[in-house]
Amino acid sequence: MDVRKIVLIVCDGMSDRAVKSLGGRTPLEYAETPNLDKLAEIGCTGVLDILNPGVPPGSDSAHLALFGYDPERYYPGRGAIEALGANIPVSEGSLACRFNLSTVAEKNISGGVSLIVKDRRAGRVSSEEAEKLIKSLQIELNNFNNVKVKVIPNVEHRGILVVEGDGLSGDITDSDPHEVESCVNRCEPLSNAHDFKAAEYTAEIINEIVKTSYRILKNHEINKLRVEKGLPAANIILPRGAGIVRRVEPFTKVWGLKAACIAKLALYRGVARYIGMDVYDVPEATGTVNTNVEAKFRKAVELLKEYDFVFVHIKGADSASHDKKPLEKVKMIERIDSAFKIIMENVVYEGDAVVAVTSDHSTSSELGIHIGDPPALAVYAPDIVSDNVKHFNERAVLNGGLGRVKAVDLMRILLNYACRSLEYGLKPSRESRIYRSTECSPLVI
Amino acid sequence: MDVRKIVLIVCDGMSDRAVKSLGGRTPLEYAETPNLDKLAEIGCTGVLDILNPGVPPGSDSAHLALFGYDPERYYPGRGAIEALGANIPVSEGSLACRFNLSTVAEKNISGGVSLIVKDRRAGRVSSEEAEKLIKSLQIELNNFNNVKVKVIPNVEHRGILVVEGDGLSGDITDSDPHEVESCVNRCEPLSNAHDFKAAEYTAEIINEIVKTSYRILKNHEINKLRVEKGLPAANIILPRGAGIVRRVEPFTKVWGLKAACIAKLALYRGVARYIGMDVYDVPEATGTVNTNVEAKFRKAVELLKEYDFVFVHIKGADSASHDKKPLEKVKMIERIDSAFKIIMENVVYEGDAVVAVTSDHSTSSELGIHIGDPPALAVYAPDIVSDNVKHFNERAVLNGGLGRVKAVDLMRILLNYACRSLEYGLKPSRESRIYRSTECSPLVI
Numbered sequence: 049m050d051v052r053k054i055v056l057i058v059c060d061g062m063s064d065r066a067v068k069s070l071g072g073r074t075p076l077e078y079a080e081t082p083n084l085d086k087l088a089e090i091g092c093t094g095v096l097d098i099l100n101p102g103v104p105p106g107s108d109s110a111h112l113a114l115f116g117y118d119p120e121r122y123y124p125g126r127g128a129i130e131a132l133g134a135n136i137p138v139s140e141g142s143l144a145c146r147f148n149l150s151t152v153a154e155k156n157i158s159g160g161v162s163l164i165v166k167d168r169r170a171g172r173v174s175s176e177e178a179e180k181l182i183k184s185l186q187i188e189l190n191n192f193n194n195v196k197v198k199v200i201p202n203v204e205h206r207g208i209l210v211v212e213g214d215g216l217s218g219d220i221t222d223s224d225p226h227e228v229e230s231c232v233n234r235c236e237p238l239s240n241a242h243d244f245k246a247a248e249y250t251a252e253i254i255n256e257i258v259k260t261s262y263r264i265l266k267n268h269e270i271n272k273l274r275v276e277k278g279l280p281a282a283n284i285i286l287p288r289g290a291g292i293v294r295r296v297e298p299f300t301k302v303w304g305l306k307a308a309c310i311a312k313l314a315l316y317r318g319v320a321r322y323i324g325m326d327v328y329d330v331p332e333a334t335g336t337v338n339t340n341v342e343a344k345f346r347k348a349v350e351l352l353k354e355y356d357f358v359f360v361h362i363k364g365a366d367s368a369s370h371d372k373k374p375l376e377k378v379k380m381i382e383r384i385d386s387a388f389k390i391i392m393e394n395v396v397y398e399g400d401a402v403v404a405v406t407s408d409h410s411t412s413s414e415l416g417i418h419i420g421d422p423p424a425l426a427v428y429a430p431d432i433v434s435d436n437v438k439h440f441n442e443r444a445v446l447n448g449g450l451g452r453v454k455a456v457d458l459m460r461i462l463l464n465y466a467c468r469s470l471e472y473g474l475k476p477s478r479e480s481r482i483y484r485s486t487e488c489s490p491l492v493i
Numbered sequence: 494m495d496v497r498k499i500v501l502i503v504c505d506g507m508s509d510r511a512v513k514s515l516g517g518r519t520p521l522e523y524a525e526t527p528n529l530d531k532l533a534e535i536g537c538t539g540v541l542d543i544l545n546p547g548v549p550p551g552s553d554s555a556h557l558a559l560f561g562y563d564p565e566r567y568y569p570g571r572g573a574i575e576a577l578g579a580n581i582p583v584s585e586g587s588l589a590c591r592f593n594l595s596t597v598a599e600k601n602i603s604g605g606v607s608l609i610v611k612d613r614r615a616g617r618v619s620s621e622e623a624e625k626l627i628k629s630l631q632i633e634l635n636n637f638n639n640v641k642v643k644v645i646p647n648v649e650h651r652g653i654l655v656v657e658g659d660g661l662s663g664d665i666t667d668s669d670p671h672e673v674e675s676c677v678n679r680c681e682p683l684s685n686a687h688d689f690k691a692a693e694y695t696a697e698i699i700n701e702i703v704k705t706s707y708r709i710l711k712n713h714e715i716n717k718l719r720v721e722k723g724l725p726a727a728n729i730i731l732p733r734g735a736g737i738v739r740r741v742e743p744f745t746k747v748w749g750l751k752a753a754c755i756a757k758l759a760l761y762r763g764v765a766r767y768i769g770m771d772v773y774d775v776p777e778a779t780g781t782v783n784t785n786v787e788a789k790f791r792k793a794v795e796l797l798k799e800y801d802f803v804f805v806h807i808k809g810a811d812s813a814s815h816d817k818k819p820l821e822k823v824k825m826i827e828r829i830d831s832a833f834k835i836i837m838e839n840v841v842y843e844g845d846a847v848v849a850v851t852s853d854h855s856t857s858s859e860l861g862i863h864i865g866d867p868p869a870l871a872v873y874a875p876d877i878v879s880d881n882v883k884h885f886n887e888r889a890v891l892n893g894g895l896g897r898v899k900a901v902d903l904m905r906i907l908l909n910y911a912c913r914s915l916e917y918g919l920k921p922s923r924e925s926r927i928y929r930s931t932e933c934s935p936l937v938i
Binding site for chain 2: 065066067068074095099100101102103104105106108109119123125126154157159160161162163223231232233234235236255258259262289412414415417418419420421442443446447451452
């Protein structure tokens with residue numbers, strides 16, 4: 049018996065709810081998707097609870113779950129993932145946050161002066177200006193006691209804050225209120241923090257950093273020039289998404305699969321790096337969205353020669369949902385479906401592989417937010433018992449044969465169809481969770 | 494984006510099994526329920542495992558699960574719930590039991606004299622007599638060392654026993670054998686008690702209280718008079734359902750919802766009080782069951798203006814099941830359905846709310862007991878992806894799109910459809926699990 053290779057295609061935010069302007073259909077129902085429908089017809093379908101039922105996932109925690117890493121245990125916080133995605137080295141045990149350079153104004157309140165957020169992105173300050181501002185801030189932050197503080201510019205208003213030291217905790221609230229005209233929040237320990245003392249200590253450090261940033265940036269030359277030009281001053285940094293970087297067992301070791309990730313955006317590349325996948329990008333041939341999807345699928349077919357597991361991330365459907373544009377979402381889905389012919393022809397019909405298509409979460413194109421509805425899932429394997437579902441959409445798969453399963457179980461389900469699962473209770477000759485381990489540890493006589 | 498309000502309607506014991514006298518149909522299948530069927534048609538359906546699959550819930554643990562409090566962690570015991578329901582103040586850490594005033598007779602056994610239960614309710618002794626008997630007992634129980642013992646009459650033969658002191662445990666067996674002609678049991682620690690020593694200590698206290706009650710009550714004036722009249726003497730108290738009262742995080746804080754409970758019976762009001770809901774009753778207009786259900790639904794519509802979450806408890810179907818009267822159950826279900834028109838017209842069709850209907854457990858109207866079959870569930874939201882189920886009954890919802898979900902996940906599912914969930918991994922700027930927190934904790938510079 050030969051083991052099979054696995055292709056996992058995640059169409060970000062593709063699943064949705066009933067959309068009024070589409071006559072109560074979902075974008076996936078409304079779209080013409082002959083190739084995905086074919087996969088559903090010859091495969092088996094269901095819905096996938098990415099986290100606990102009803103909980104809207106972030107894309108980072110969702111992908112961890114899809115790769116079989118329970119976010120409750122392994123989610124290191126968005127900051128850590130973004131740092132990894134931006135190729136910023138962060139040592140284990142360090143705190144990492146994302147931050148924005150933002151614009152705030154002072155407001156007197158009882159007890160002192162608070163800061164009101166006027167522009168969360170400081171008018172999308174240029175990368176060049178941001179780099180200089182952050183450099184000045186770094187010099188001041190070098191004076192911190194006990195901990196080493198690093199502020200690293202990313203693109204435009206975005207940056208990564210890293211705090212290195214002992215006794216830090218990621219269980220703290222955001223300074224960023226996420227809304228303009230709200231006040232900059234005191235960073236505080238979460239009441240359910242694993243280590244409340246550590247969280248209190250960390251929150252105080254963050255508050256000091258935020259106050260320092262305002263003190264240094266408000267009178268900075270660059271901001272004076274910006275204000276003269278009528279632009280909002282980038283006069284504070286607002287951290288969010290704190291997390292402690294932890295090492296996890298790599299994907300290859302956990303599942304016994306040599307794995308490749310095809311993704312463009314930093315977040316997804318960050319998750320893949322976190323679990324030790326090889327990360328690939330595909331330069332867009334013509335720059336159109338359509339070509340990009342086709343190129344990704346072609347790359348997947350190519351990488352499948354070398355890898356056991358190829359993960360393809362496709363973004364478009366989620367972006368259209370956040371923009372509240374259901375019809376654009378429909379078009380993006382049709383583009384994905386059209387490109388998916390490449391997988392059907394080169395993998396499904398030709399080879400002996402397992403192919404799964406799903407979303408990392410549902411995104412409502414009416415509400416513009418991630419929702420907790422379980423996304424549609426279709427799995428194909430040459431010998432899978434297919435159900436009666438003939439269409440790949442949220443409503444059709446409600447009658448799917450896979451039922452309602454948890455994302456954290458998906459890898460085991462795929463490994464099973466790939467004939468790579470080790471029978472429960474059987475001890476491998478070498479420790480490995482795959483069916484046939486090629487590793488060898490010879491007894492020396 | 495606006496958040497939605499939530500109505501949760503729990504029809505106690507409505508779900509059932511196939512009933513022979515109804516031609517193998519369930520009461521819910523047999524009944525004419527056009528309004529509930531409509532909800533199933535435009536909503537999404539499934540079945541709800543209240544506890545672990547197959548475990549028959551009590552109504553108290555079931556409601557805790559429905560409100561998102563895992564009973565394994567938060568169930569304080571029936572006694573505590575009943576005390577809260579009867580508005581009897583019980584301090585945290587105290588032991589609370591229900592008890593009956595019962596009739597026992599002595600029986601010689603090897604090693605001494607045991608007590609045989611002759612009437613578990615002492616001929617439903619009047620509230621007046623019970624109050625006097627319990628008062629006499631209280632005077633004697635004031636002499637206990639180390640702990641403070643309170644016996645509080647409830648209605649007729651019913652009462653609440655409260656023990657205040659240190660080192661108590663609720664992990665003890667019932668003195669009440671629950672059957673006549675059985676002997677009054679020695680209260681004993683459960684073998685799987687969290688703290689076996691504490692359970693042993695508590696059990697000894699309960700045994701002393703029971704013995705004291707027999708000593709005081711057997712010769713009481715009131716009982717002498719009762720025996721003269723040929724009535725059974727209320728000559729002992731038999732505790733059951735011990736539990737330690739613990740404080741839990743209130744519902745409003747856990748789910749970010751201002752919540753109201755509409756329920757008549759003490760048990761349900763007790764659960765609601767335990768988790769800090771505002772509790773309402775509806776005086777019956779004419780006293781008929783029908784009017785009562787309509788009045789409850791009307792009250793729900795009214796409270797929905799002020800509250801984010803309104804829970805309505807409707808009892809009738811469970812009582813008919815315990816009485817083993819399937820046809821009466823059918824009639825009760827039809828009454829509920831008819832009254833449910835009020836919710837359809839005023840909430841489902843008019844507003845922008847989430848409506849869920851289910852049972853706290855299934856009750857067999859042939860067997861007369863709670864069963865572990867997962868009850869039917871229907872959920873409606875304006876943009877929900879409906880399944881193909883067009884009827885609300887146990888058989889139809891087996892093909893439901895929600896599949897088989899756990900009661901403890903229901904609140905998250907409802908919050909999701911109410912657009913109130915916080916995306917996983919997002920740190921709230923202020924601690925709150927709802928999507929939009931208006932709270933602010935300004936950083937002072």
